[in-house]
Amino acid sequence: MGIFKIKGGIPLKGEIQPQGAKNESLQVLCAVLLTSEKLRIKNIPEIEDIKCLIKILKDLGVLVKKNGIGDYTFQAKNINIEYLNTKKFREYGKSIRGSIMIAGPLLARFGKVCIPIPGGDRIGRRSLDAHLKGLKSLGSNIHYDNECQYFDLRVHKKNLNGKYILMEEASITGTANIIMAATLAKGKTTIYNAACEPYIQQLCKLLNKMGAKIKGIGSNLINIIGVKELGGCKKHTILPDMVEIGSWIGLAAITCSEIKIKNVSWKNLGIVPNIFHKMGIKLEKDKDNIYIPSQESYQIKKSLNNAILTISDAPWPGLTPDLLSILTVVATQAKGSVLIHQKMFESRLFFVDKLIEMGAQIILCDPHRATVIGLNHKSPLRGSLLNSPDIRAGISLLIAALSAKGTSIIQNIEQIDRGYENIDERLRFLGADILRTT
Template sequence: MGTFKIEGGHALKGEITPQGAKNEALQILCAVLLTEETVTIHNIPDILDVNKLIALLGSLGVETEKLGKGAYRFKAARVDLDYLQSAQFKEDGRGLRGSIMIVGPLLARYGMGYIPKPGGDKIGRRRLDTHFEGLIKLGARFRYNKEEYFYGVEAEKLHGTYMLLDEASVTGTANIVMAAVLAEGTTTIYNAACEPYLQQLCNMLNRMGAKISGVGSNLLTIEGVERLSGTTHTMLPDMIEIGSWIGLAAMTRSELTIKNVGWGSLGQIPNVFRKLGITIEKRDDDIYIPAHTDGYEIQSFIDGSILTIADAPWPGFTPDLLSIVLVVATQARGSVLIHQKMFESRLFFVDKLIDMGAKIILCDPHRATVIGHDFHSQLKATTMSSPDIRAGVSLLIAALSARGTSTIHNIEQIDRGYENIDERLRAIGARIERIA
């Protein structure tokens, strides 16, 4: 189990460039299974979860070739379907939640798709019903081995249909879309997720020959085609990492420039941080954040009531950044209510922040009230463990702002989502050391 040793309380300065988007990568990489032709992908982040998926594709028989930093060429001409029934696949697939999205492409192209119950962050119940209900509506037969937690769908032919999703699941929508592009007839998906990463997937599939309309809305219409061809695709910068660096700049009162952020795909993120009192300047496609030497003040609602920041499906505020917002609020002037609607266990890391001196009232598993210190009382260093990707980075930001030297264990959780984070932070002046 790896460890970070962090000497906090130092201002940072410089430029940092966000990695390619993790959540987009997991969808795009699964889509290479839809064609026997070559697919070239750029700006792939070098992180544990993505590298596990690339290795899983290789085990499936997909030819993978690394062309350079963040660039790969894939060719799924000969997929080993026997691997799907092997003990090794049940072990490999279980370690990565994103592996669920191989099911739709495999079902569409080969008439079968299997997956063990996938892992991922322990942030509450994350059901798979939307995925499989959508595939069943396309004509798949579903089976589930309770003893081995092994899911399967099979079909001789998929047929387009109308469906109203029970929730706007991003990965569920992606799985259904990837199955529907090769189905016979027209599929209509209402209450579809419409995140930028899903838009990227749909646009890539259209370049491959799919016929998807309504991209960017919650109503997708897909006219099935017989086959897809190869393409080249470049992934967006990771909006969650961009939000993390905004929070880092504010908490450490640092002057930072975040390069090439893709402003058009950031949605509510800049606005939410501005509501916390953080100055965010748009400079071409960069974000410039001045050093907040006088701190930052949380806005109230127009009627004077306490600001509430809650997550919601796109175009609402992403749940992946609520933990960052919570940490940033611990040093603001004023108070804020954080409402985590989508996952019931994501706020349980606040006890570690309370140990560091933060004033946080955990109201219930979904809500926390934060009373900011306005930097009058600095957080104090401590020893802690990273429970998941986003909470882990939030604790890292807290440690970088704290007085003294902190230790964070289980940093493999952070490495799952952030590429070479210690090296990149040292480049802008952070005092962070990785201990094996």
């Protein structure tokens, strides 16, 4: 098991290039299964979750060629669908949440697929209903094997058939799965209450390049006319990761650092910059870069009626839930108080007990809400022995350790590596005192 040893309290300075978006990459990599032709995808992050999915694709029979850092060509010409029945696949499939998104493409192209209950972060219950109900609406029969804990999906007729689908929740991965399946379904599919994040928009744009007929991109009402087959794509470039961008902004603020984040794709950040403005953090738009100047203090703004500021997650264009852990840490050294309301996942705020041990003033109201009383850098966090429970809590504890007085040890850093590329090397480039060891 790897650990990070961190000496905190050191202001950082320099420029950083954000990695490619993890969530978009997971969707786009699954889309390569829709065609036998080649797809070239650039700016893929070199992180553990992506490496695991690429391993699954290779074992399925996908030809994978690495052209350079983050630059791959895929060709799903000879797929061994029986690999899905192996113990090896079930082990890999259970290790990442994104594995569920191979279901739609394989079902549409081959008429059958076996999927284990996917793993990923332990942040509370994460229903698969959006996926399964959507694929069932398109014509799939679904059987669940309770003993082996996997789903068997089959199309008994020749093709999936387009349907009107009203999603009960705007699930991002559920929307991606249904869209990919519908591209090869017979007739028209309408998806209402679809997720419309920039990464879903990117997936739709890629599929249209491949010959799909998708309209309504960017809205929650998607219309898809099925086609007989899809072709390849000479180049698709993954967007920068908005959650990693938010992580760098939060890190700069709490450590009083001066950082420039380059090529952030401002138009795809939504309300993320505005949320940090509400926290009192200065950030400037410099062409397509974000410049965060060093500031000794940042004051949380109150609501218009002078009430305590509440920050909560919501489907796009609302705030992504992946940033709430980071905002919680940033708030510990702000001037003022804030209520963090994590609506989507019931276990994501439990990591705050570690922040409390470090000296933060936080009241965990219930599994979904925490009130943070900022210390305004008057009482810095203390170095501590920490354990990374999931990707976002892990990076949040790393940010806390970098701001803390003294030395911290973070265990189970494999969780951080699942979502952040070479994070210790990039931090050292900015001047951080961080050592990776075992």
